[in-house]
Amino acid sequence: MEYTSARVHVASPEDMPILAAAIGESPETVISHHLLTSRACNAWYVGDVRQPRGLIVQAHAFPAEPNIHGFDAEDIAGIIPYVDEWDTFCTPLHLVEGIERAVTAARDTTSLRTVTDIYHVLDSPIVDIPTHPQVRLLTDDDAMLTMMIDELQQTSAYKPIVAGAVSDGEIVSLAHTFAWSPLYVDIGVTTHEQFRGQGMATAAAAIVATEVQKRGKIPVWSTGAHNEPSLRIAARLGFRETSRRLYLIPVEEQLVPMTHEH
Known part of the structure; x- marks a missing residue:
């Protein structure tokens, strides 16, 4: 376990499968679970590694879209400044309001747009399986x-x-x-x-x-x-x-040119 501050920990390779177990299994966690157990990511957390209050998982292969997990918005907001090379955070709906300001502040803006991500499962056999000759x-x-x-x-x-x-x-x-x-x-x-x-x-x-x-x-x-x-x-x-999540995407504010009256 490596410490970045008194609160935020950088997950070690040994921490990652423990964190995977901590976030549990659901359609929303499967990607982070996979990244953690494959040790194919960077991860930061607050709290006990076995029950983190906040966790951000950033894939090595696609770092622009880190996943957020946890229940404490303030703790997660404290992790965001440690994450680099991101464009958006994939965020549970219950945390959106609590971390919006931290996301925009990290990009020196006050504007934010969102994209809804929808999760589905197939828990019954496919009826009338579609085929294609190729x-x-x-x-x-x-x-x-x-x-x-x-x-x-x-x-x-x-x-x-x-x-x-x-x-x-x-x-x-x-x-x-x-x-x-x-x-x-x-x-x-x-x-x-x-x-x-x-x-x-x-x-x-x-x-x-x-x-x-x-x-x-x-x-x-x-x-x-x-x-x-x-x-x-x-x-x-x-x-x-x-279920659904939101991608929180900071929007760079456009400077309005000053005009001078004569």
Whole structure:
């Protein structure tokens, strides 16, 4: 355990699995749980490592969007100045009001915009599984295809489940497991722009979600409230909403030029 101040601790590699256990399992915590158990992040906390009052988890691979956990807004606000290279904080709804000022102050502004993140689970089998002739489960035999995809090369204690569509020797639509905890598995999807609207992402996500369920785990789907294509896929496969968070994004204030009267 390393101390940054009398209150804020930098999590050591030994602390990280303890913190993962402390935040518990839910659709909202699966990504942080995965990062902590894989030791693929930086983390700061206030309080006892076994029951932190506040925790911020920042992925090495995507540092711009740290996740906030805990119940004490004042303690979490005290962690924010120690975090670098961020653009937004993914924040539980019950903490938003208490940390808004700390988020804007860290960027020397008073303006803030928010983006809603919606969490879903698939806790029943997919009915009428959608298929696509170009979409299939990818295996070790496809390593030459998958090795070029950054999302599949991240540090993890789990081997990803991957499905996709291949065109001219390139993956053009992809679904994969993004984060794991003992109970939940978060799924990510992406499709090249020119191949969208053909049902590839839905078919690939169905394959991955089914494979996750075969392993006795619950698929999780998280996406922005503005991302209508992603929300349509979730609805098509039978995911149901469980909770929401807010991304708190400081907005740089525009200086208004001074005018002089003559």
